[in-house]
Amino acid sequence: MQPLLSLRKLRKEFPGCLANDDVDLDVMAGEIHALLGENGAGKSTLVKMIYGVLNPDNGDMIWNGKPVGIETPSAARSLGIGMVFQHFSLFEALTVSENISLGIPTDLAGPGLDERIVEVSKSYGLPLDPQREIHSLSVGERQRIEIVRCLLQNPKLLIMDEPTSVLTPQEADKLFETLKRLSSEGVAILYISHRLEEIRELCHKATILRLGRVVSDCDPSRETARSLAEMMMGSDLTLPEKSVVNEPGPVRFTVTGLSTLPKDPFGVPLKNISFDLHGGEILGIAGLAGNGQTELMDLLSGENLCDQADVIVLENQPVGSLGPTGRRNLGLGFVPEERLGHGAVPDMTLWENGFLSAMGRQNLLRNGFIKVGKSVDFAVSVVHRFKVKTAGVDHNASSLSGGNLQKFIVGREIEQNPQVLIVLQPTWGVDAGSAAAIHQELMDLSANGTAVLVISQDLDELFAVSDRISVICEGRLSDATPASETTVEQIGLLMGGLDHADQSLENAAS
Amino acid sequence: MRIEARTEISKPMIYAAPIVAVVLTMLAGIVLFEIMGHDPFQALHTFFVAPVSSLDGLAELGVKGTPLILIAVGLSFGFRANVWNIGAEGQLTIGGLAGGALALAFYDVDSPFLLPGMLVVAALGGMAWAAIPAFLKTRFNANEILTSLMLTYVGLLVLSMLIHGPMKDPDGMNFPESRLFHDAALLPHMIEGTRLHIGFLIAIAVVATAWIVLGRHIIGFQIRVLGMAPRAASFAGFSHNKIVWLSFMVAGAAAGVAGILEIAGPLGQVVPVISPGYGFTAIIVAFVGRLHPVGIFFAGLVMALSYLGGENAQIEMNMPNAVTGVFQGMLLFFLLGCDVLIKYRLRLT
Numbered sequence: 024m025q026p027l028l029s030l031r032k033l034r035k036e037f038p039g040c041l042a043n044d045d046v047d048l049d050v051m052a053g054e055i056h057a058l059l060g061e062n063g064a065g066k067s068t069l070v071k072m073i074y075g076v077l078n079p080d081n082g083d084m085i086w087n088g089k090p091v092g093i094e095t096p097s098a099a100r101s102l103g104i105g106m107v108f109q110h111f112s113l114f115e116a117l118t119v120s121e122n123i124s125l126g127i128p129t130d131l132a133g134p135g136l137d138e139r140i141v142e143v144s145k146s147y148g149l150p151l152d153p154q155r156e157i158h159s160l161s162v163g164e165r166q167r168i169e170i171v172r173c174l175l176q177n178p179k180l181l182i183m184d185e186p187t188s189v190l191t192p193q194e195a196d197k198l199f200e201t202l203k204r205l206s207s208e209g210v211a212i213l214y215i216s217h218r219l220e221e222i223r224e225l226c227h228k229a230t231i232l233r234l235g236r237v238v239s240d241c242d243p244s245r246e247t248a249r250s251l252a253e254m255m256m257g258s259d260l261t262l263p264e265k266s267v268v269n270e271p272g273p274v275r276f277t278v279t280g281l282s283t284l285p286k287d288p289f290g291v292p293l294k295n296i297s298f299d300l301h302g303g304e305i306l307g308i309a310g311l312a313g314n315g316q317t318e319l320m321d322l323l324s325g326e327n328l329c330d331q332a333d334v335i336v337l338e339n340q341p342v343g344s345l346g347p348t349g350r351r352n353l354g355l356g357f358v359p360e361e362r363l364g365h366g367a368v369p370d371m372t373l374w375e376n377g378f379l380s381a382m383g384r385q386n387l388l389r390n391g392f393i394k395v396g397k398s399v400d401f402a403v404s405v406v407h408r409f410k411v412k413t414a415g416v417d418h419n420a421s422s423l424s425g426g427n428l429q430k431f432i433v434g435r436e437i438e439q440n441p442q443v444l445i446v447l448q449p450t451w452g453v454d455a456g457s458a459a460a461i462h463q464e465l466m467d468l469s470a471n472g473t474a475v476l477v478i479s480q481d482l483d484e485l486f487a488v489s490d491r492i493s494v495i496c497e498g499r500l501s502d503a504t505p506a507s508e509t510t511v512e513q514i515g516l517l518m519g520g521l522d523h524a525d526q527s528l529e530n531a532a533s
Numbered sequence: 534m535r536i537e538a539r540t541e542i543s544k545p546m547i548y549a550a551p552i553v554a555v556v557l558t559m560l561a562g563i564v565l566f567e568i569m570g571h572d573p574f575q576a577l578h579t580f581f582v583a584p585v586s587s588l589d590g591l592a593e594l595g596v597k598g599t600p601l602i603l604i605a606v607g608l609s610f611g612f613r614a615n616v617w618n619i620g621a622e623g624q625l626t627i628g629g630l631a632g633g634a635l636a637l638a639f640y641d642v643d644s645p646f647l648l649p650g651m652l653v654v655a656a657l658g659g660m661a662w663a664a665i666p667a668f669l670k671t672r673f674n675a676n677e678i679l680t681s682l683m684l685t686y687v688g689l690l691v692l693s694m695l696i697h698g699p700m701k702d703p704d705g706m707n708f709p710e711s712r713l714f715h716d717a718a719l720l721p722h723m724i725e726g727t728r729l730h731i732g733f734l735i736a737i738a739v740v741a742t743a744w745i746v747l748g749r750h751i752i753g754f755q756i757r758v759l760g761m762a763p764r765a766a767s768f769a770g771f772s773h774n775k776i777v778w779l780s781f782m783v784a785g786a787a788a789g790v791a792g793i794l795e796i797a798g799p800l801g802q803v804v805p806v807i808s809p810g811y812g813f814t815a816i817i818v819a820f821v822g823r824l825h826p827v828g829i830f831f832a833g834l835v836m837a838l839s840y841l842g843g844e845n846a847q848i849e850m851n852m853p854n855a856v857t858g859v860f861q862g863m864l865l866f867f868l869l870g871c872d873v874l875i876k877y878r879l880r881l882t
Contacts, residue, residue, distance in 0.1 A: 326767045348770035365764040371757070379758065379769045382751070391751045 025088050027052045027211050028073070028180060033082035035068055040422075042068040044235045046082070050180065055202060055212045057222045057243060060232035061255050061454035062426025063412065066215050069232070070182050073213070074106045075099040100128075105173030106182040109452070111165050113157045120153035123172045131175060143174050147201050162312045163194040170201070181205065182213045185452065187221060189312050189480060192515040199225050217454060218483070219248035233257055252455040260456060263463040263487065271490075272302030275474040276355075276443045277336040281322060281329065291315040293322070296500045298493065300443060300474040305465065306503060307489030308478040309514050315498040316478050317360065320447045323476075324357040325350045338442055351383050356441030358433050360448045362425060366432045369421035373413060376420050377402035377435055384439050401438070409434035410460065426453040430461065437464050444468060445476045450484060462488050482511050496520045536877045543875065550871035551821050551828070555835060557867040558860060565859070571850060579849050580842035580860070590841065592727030596799055597840045600625070600791035600808065602736045602833035604815035606743045607787025609824040611780030613747070614756040615763075618781055620666060620681030621788040622812025623688030624659040628789020630692055630700075631658025633711065633796045633803040636718035637700060643717045651718060651793050659789020660782050662688060667781035671774040677781075685812070696805050711803035720798045732794035736833075739787065743826040752779065788812060809840070817865045836861065 026049040033046040043065045050056050058066045071077040073084070075093040083090055086102055093099045099106075113122050120140055124132035137153040144151040149167040157165065166186060173181055183202075187195040202212055202225065216222055222229060222243050229243040231254050239254055252260045281296040293315050300306055310316055321327040322335070329335060329343030336342065337353050345353075359365045367376045378387055378398040387398045402416040409430045413423055420428055433449055449465065450458035465488055469475045478495075479485050485492055491503040494517040501517055559577060566576040584590045604621045611618045632655030639647055665684055669675035693709075702712045720730035747753035759766040759776050766773065795807050818836050822829030843857025 324768070325770070346770050346772075347768065351770065359768055361764070364762045365768055368758055368762040368765045370761050375754070378754070379765065382769075388751055392749050393751065393754060395749070 024051060026050060026085075027087060029083075029085040030069075030073075031083040031085065033069070033072065033079050033084070035065075035072060035077060035079050041235050043072070043079070046232070046235075046237055048230055048237070050211045050213060052179070052211050053206050053209045054228060055206050055214055055226045057226040057229040058213060058215045058232065059219075059222070059229050059251060059255050061456060062452070063234075063424030064232040064255070064454075065235040066232055067184070068235075070106070070184065070213060070215065073099070073180075074104060074182060100176060103177065103179035104182065105176060105178035105180070107166070107169045107173060107184065107186060109184045109188070111169055113165055113168060115158040116156065118154050118156050119151055119160075119168055122157060122168060123153075123175065126172050127175060139175060140171060144171050147171075147174065147204060148197060149201060162189040163191070166190070166198075174205075178210060180211045180213065182215075184215045185217065186214075187216060187218060188451070191311060191518050192482065192511060193519060195221065217452070217458070219243075219251045219455065220483075222251065223248065231255055255454065256456045258456075261459060261463075263459050263466060271304045272472055272474075274299050275302045275338055276300035276476070278323070279334055279336075281319075281334050283318065283322065283327075283329070285318055286327070291318055291498045293318055293498045296495075296498075298500065298503060300476055302442070302472045302474050303469055304490045305469045305475040305477060305488050307485035307492040307506070308476065308495050308500065309482060309485050309492060309518055310478070310480065310495035311518055312480055314495050314518075316447060316495060318498070319495065320357070320359060320445070320478065323445050324355075324359070348383060351380070354442030355445070356380075356436035356439055356443070357445040358436055358447060358449065360451065362428050362432060363421065367420040367428060370419055372419055373406070373411075373416040373423075373431060374399045374402035376431070377405060377416070380435060381439055402435075405431060405434040405438050408438065409464070426457045429453050430457055433461050433464070437468055440468075440471075441473060443474045443476070445478070447478045448481075449477060449479065450481070451479075458484070482514055485514075486511065494518055535880050536873075537880050539876060539878055546871075546875050548823065550875060551823065551832065551868060553871050554821070554864055554867035558863045561863050561867075562860065569852075571852075576846065576850060580846050580856075581838060583849070584838060584841035584845050588724070589727055592724055592729035593841055594834055594837050595723075595729045595733040597837035598833045599730075599732045599736045599798075600795060600811040601815050601818045601836050602830055603732075603739055603787050603791040603794070604784075604812055605818035605822060605829045605833060606736075606739055606826050607784040608815055609743070609819045609822070609826070609829060610747075610756055610783045612760075612819055613824050614759045614776050614780050616670075616777050616780040617678045618663065618666065618681050618784045619678050619816065620663070620683075620685045620688075620812070621784060621815055622808065622810065623681070623685030624662045624785045624788035625792035625795075625808055625812045626685075626688040626692050627662040627792075628655040628657075628659030628785070629792025629796045629807050630695060630803070631655055631661075631789070632793030634700070636714050636797065637711055637803070640712055640715060640718070643715065645717070647717045648720070648797065651797060652790055655789040655793035656786040657789070659785040659787070659792065661785070663781040663785025663788075667778050670781075671777050677777075692803075692807065693805060696803060700803055702802075709805050713802045714797060718797055719801060720794065728799050730794070730798040732798055735790065735794070737830075740826045740830050747826065756780070814861060817861060821864065821868055836864075839864070 028050045030046055030048040033043055035043040046069060060066050068077060072079050075096045075098050078094055084093060091102065120137050123140060124136055140151060140153045149171055151167055151171060166189065186198060190198060206212060214226055226243050228240060230240045231238050233255065243251060249260055277299050279297050281293055283293050285292055291314060322329055325345055325347040332341040332343040334343040337350060337355055340353060342350050342353060363369045378393060381401055382388055385401055387394050399416055406413060406416060411431045412427045436444055450461050465475055477485065477488060486506055489506045492506050492509060492514060493503040494501045494514055496518060497520060562577060563573040566573040585594055608618060608621055632651040635651050635654045662684060666677045666680040669680050670677045696709045700711045702710055720732055723729045723731055723733060755771045755776055758769060759771060759773065791811065792807055796803055814836055818829055818832045822832035839857055839860045846852040846856050847854060
């Protein structure tokens with residue numbers, strides 16, 4: 024049988040980095056084909072070339088037996104290639120159908136679009152109301168819009184970049200049904216994910232990239248998650264080990280009755296959030312994106328201030344009205360979700376980015392002047408300890424792959440030995456090997472008496488590292504339960520708001 | 534034809550672009566002079582070479598360059614932090630007026646403290662004028678481009694009012710000019726027989742200080758982070774409002790000092806027109822110099838040459854005054870054009 028898409032000897036070089044070299048790939052119609060690799064292995068570059076966002080330096084692309092040059096995304100779409108990106112491109116204030124009409128050829132966007140949206144969304148089990156405005160939708164619903172937008176154009180190949188990283192386990196299962204249905208209709212799917220279990224369950228074939236080259240391919244259902252990870256890394260995977268559960272230490276961080284209205288009109292109001300964080304424990308907060316995590320993070324870090332100082336207590340001091348610098352000086356470290364532009368300045372060097380959050384506690388200033396030598400040493404020690412792949416600390420943060428930069432940003436905080444560390448999405452988009460390393464460092468840190476708060480959408484991660492887990496949903500935080508006494512399913516249901524729905528039923532009845 | 538974003542931006546081109554822009558300006562100048570019926574090479578010589586082929590001419594280059602460099606360095610702090618102060622001309626005017634008022638209040642006093650006092654008061658005057666848009670920006674989020682620009686015209690009218698009123702020379706036969714300053718209120722000259730005054734040394738000192746502050750001091754670091762990634766600045770705990778205030782204060786002080794250097798230097802008295810638009814031209818200087826103090830130093834001299842060349846072309850070749858503005862405009866146009874082509878490429882479809 025002739026492959027739907029064949030890539031032959033594809034090569035793409037960026038200055039100082041060979042992103043893809045000699046890549047061969049065959050995708051058959053109806054095949055769900057996984058693309059695996061560590062961060063920086065070249066997966067994104069490869070799919071961007073297939074979707075016409077980047078153009079290869081060398082090599083051939085063959086579509087249905089004919090050589091093609093896919094120079095732009097619109098050329099890719101007219102061949103029948105669709106792509107669902109990791110980051111959605113939707114306008115918050117517009118409706119579903121308005122957003123869809125902006126991203127498809129004009130002849131498809133004409134009258135009757137609403138009916139076509141409803142038809143496609145129904146037949147594939149992706150319920151959508153064309154007239155809803157985006158800001159009122161959950162992340163899972165937003166992803167459906169992107170998928171429906173692709174399906175309206177009758178794609179023959181659908182590229183999905185980390186689609187389940189934003190979904191509850193239940194939503195992910197639904198997505199898999201849709202994908203299997205598409206595959207049975209002959210649509211090929213190129214699937215990128217770091218979640219190896221779901222690849223084993225879903226995909227027919229996997230191609231593994233390492234350092235820009237294809238190193239092997241396999242049938243993922245015959246492999247284990249561990250063997251897949253080891254193929255990606257080219258070495259043995261060390262899984263993090265939790266040290267023996269010790270008695271929780273003193274309370275280091277307390278939040279009592281934190282409520283706010285969001286600054287952003289489409290933000291989430293926080294409702295009466297309270298929790299304690301003990302030294303030596305890791306508290307996990309689960310929740311789907313957009314349920315108040317970023318709002319909570321901004322208040323905990325001091326980027327936004329609370330109305331009352333004593334709502335947040337750090338090491339027995341009220342800090343609700345202190346900014347990030349004051350809280351850092353009292354021993355708080357924090358890692359925001361967005362790496363580029365929030366946790367790091369893309370166009371600054373690594374040592375300057377190390378200085379960014381370490382200047383106070385590491386004493387990197389003299390009379391207002393930057394101690395360059397000491398700042399460089401600090402960045403170098405982070406790079407060494409956390410095995411950050413970089414050509415040197417005088418290279419810009421934007422030159423690092425996402426996972427490597429994440430290692431640097433998390434490492435920068437851990438290296439400062441904080442009393443309390445708050446991390447939002449510690450391994451978002453990070454490969455298995457690096458994720459295991461970051462998890463191990465978080466656990467070691469807490470074993471040494473630091474109180475650690477991990478806010479994440481990834482339940483596997485939370486169950487791997489947390490002592491206690493609570494769930495944030497629509498700006499409310501559930502009580503924390505010991506991780507050993509709950510299950511992924513229970514937490515998944517809480518994330519979907521079941522608890523909240525029950526409560527409102529009870530309220531209505533009483 | 535379509536415009537596409539380039540995936541990689543060439544670093545060397547970013548620094549080569551100002552030079553390319555200067556060369557393109559010269560080439561366009563040749564075409565322009567040809568159309569106007571002048572011998573283009575003689576015209577270019579008159580414009581760019583003749584003005585600086587004598588000691589006197591080189592000194593004049595320093596005289597014109599001083600205010601441009603000073604103001605542009607001041608503005609570059611804000612521009613790097615995305616604070617768009619367009620009102621340096623007004624800050625120059627009010628600063629110059631404040632310093633000039635001090636000189637006139639003590640016009641018959643011969644004290645070595647008078648000149649330093651005038652510089653301080655002028656800096657404070659410029660800062661006071663810059664404080665208005667800074668306050669409106671930080672308190673009400675008013676767009677600083679509009680407020681600072683509009684305040685320029687208010688500042689020019691304040692000058693006009695004072696020079697036709699209280700500042701007018703009582704023995705000046707009703708001309709709108711102040712008394713001539715005494716020697717104690719005039720800047721010492723650096724080279725005897727030329728107009729080059731010690732203000733040029735102040736400009737060099739400011740360039741050096743700004744270079745160190747932007748590169749190695751926490752203030753410069755905060756400004757750069759805010760300009761490149763505002764959310765990272767808030768992650769680091771830098772206050773946006775403080776940086777807005779700081780940017781306006783630095784620019785206001787620099788412009789105010791530039792104003793008094795004109796009044797206590799080449800002018801020697803307060804007159805109805807203190808500056809031929811230095812405050813606006815300095816914006817071009819700041820960008821041609823890539824917002825880097827050393828780049829601004831050279832860009833300031835190039836722009837000063839365009840003033841001298843324009844004057845020379847008027848005298849020698851009977852060209853209109855507009856020729857200066859045309860050359861300055863072409864330089865900015867070509868620089869911006871180069872910048873577009875550095876970030877984007879044209880693709881024929």
